[in-house]
Amino acid sequence: MRTVTVVGASLSGLYTARELRAQGFDGRLVIVGDEAHAPYDRPPLSKDFLSGRADEARLALTDAEERAGLDAEWLLGVRARGLDARGRTVLLDDGRTVSTDGVVIATGASARRFPGDDLTGVHTLRTLDDARALREELIHGPRRVVVIGGGFIGAETASSCAGLGHDVIVVEAAPLPLVAPLGPEMATLCAALHRRGGVELVTGTGVAALRGRSGGGASRDLGTTGPGHAQDGPAGRTVTGVELSDGRVLPADVVIVGIGATPNTGWLAGSTLALQDGVLCDDGCVTGLPQVVAVGDVARVGGTRSEHWTSATEQPRVAVGNLLAGRTVGTVTALPYFWSDQYGARIQFAGRRRTADTVRIAEGTVVDGAPGEGGFLALYERDGRTTAVLSMDRPRPFMRARRQLAYEQGPVEQVEATANL
Structure with a gap:
């Protein structure tokens, strides 16, 4: 070779x-x-x-x-x-x-794009050029920002936009953001971070269309979720809102699409x-x-x-x-680990969670469905064994639990939750 x-x-x-x-x-x-x-x-x-x-x-x-x-x-x-x-x-x-x-x-x-989203003010965030364009829009005073998707990319982007003083709404089709990787109990605690950061969270509804304005004309629908939809009309159209599947319309100057990657x-x-x-x-x-x-x-x-x-x-x-x-002589074996920074909180997770796993708070406090001061450490369990650990702002207890999990299940793979974006 x-x-x-x-x-x-x-x-x-x-x-x-x-x-x-x-x-x-x-x-x-x-x-x-x-x-x-x-x-x-x-x-x-x-x-x-x-x-x-x-x-x-x-x-x-x-x-x-x-x-x-x-x-x-x-x-x-x-x-x-x-x-x-x-x-x-x-x-x-x-x-x-x-x-x-x-x-x-x-x-x-x-990054997956919203069908028909070729409007000024609509962004994905995957590449450096994407980030340059979005940052340029966000520096021009307070904006109404709608983030489509409440996953890690959506949550971190919403956190950054809120920190810059923008009015932010996150739209998530699932009942809770991050419910797939974390389960409903822990997703509820992470959802509380949006409220703590002053961000409105709209869940359980999808996006039907993006609304926009062409030139100086009135706002109209310019995108739908239907397959093969193509926008018509002249260039130079600017997003003005996000129409939800329940009929509501959220005004928007900037829309960030965080619905996964292909x-x-x-x-x-x-x-x-x-x-x-x-x-x-x-x-x-x-x-x-x-x-x-x-x-x-x-x-x-x-x-x-x-x-x-x-x-x-x-x-x-x-x-x-x-x-x-010239042949397979080694394999990839690692225990997943990811982290994410949102609204000043550090979320860390290690292990492999399954839907049937139970979860309990091992350290820290939870008050009215929100993390108490100092965060928490939670253990996912199955048949009397720990399968995964999750923490918020509890780095030392998490590291101890992670090492124990690695000892029981194998080497730990360090993973950034936002991945390669």
Whole structure:
């Protein structure tokens, strides 16, 4: 194996390049990235960068000295548009081709967009360019902000917007935000953070349409959730509101869409790789072609696709070892861990929760459905054993519980809840 091509120049792509050199690969290394930027850290985009506490320099994951040390060909600002059936040639959208012996797929995921949301004032938050555009809107005085989606991205973005003095409403279709990962009891406690931050929370209803104004005309519906909907009318339309499925309309100057992400696998259509909500891999990140591995948000490893920061940093070590060996000699095994910062609170979670698990507050207090001063530590339990731990502003007790859980169940994987955004 004399040439390895890494398709994707974000977190997982950078860590893959580092692992290739660390594990002794001294051949030609090509790194393809669709963004023009050098690798940067995505989690701060919804927090410190959006709120103005961090500039772009603090987002950098590498510097010129390290990039020179990696001795790689960086092809930035160009997209991969295809992979031949044998996985030996990467086709680029500028007409070039890269002949290669091994391929690492690290193309990540893209933010889901609201159908028909191409209006001024409607944003997603996944890339540095997304964050730049949103921050530029938020600096022009108090705005009415509606966040669609109460997951980690939505909650952190709402927290940052509220901290900047904007009037913020979060719309979540589920009965509670974060109910899927945390369960109803703990999701209730996290929902209280929105109230603490002065943010209105609207749950149990979806979004039917985005309303907007074209030029100086009256406001009208400009988007729906219907499949294949296309907006009509002239350009230059600006969002004015969010229509809910129950008929209510929330006035809005800025709308932030945080409804998940879709793995970037379109460029692999026509290859022999199995695609199903990501690139299907075995437990060692190896695809159906031993010379092709996948890592990060795009990889469905052992049946699970993990959009987490440390999945993107842990998987490359195993994937590179297997790529260089030409077969699966190692597997990814880790206990999930994530954290999130919202409204001045630090939420931490470790373990694997199931729907039937019971949960109890082990330390701290809960008053009227809200965390008491100093936060809490909660344990998820099943058949007399702890399966997961959750804490809010209880870092030391959490660390003790996490170590015990790791001792009982295996190594702990450190994961940023906002993942790669």
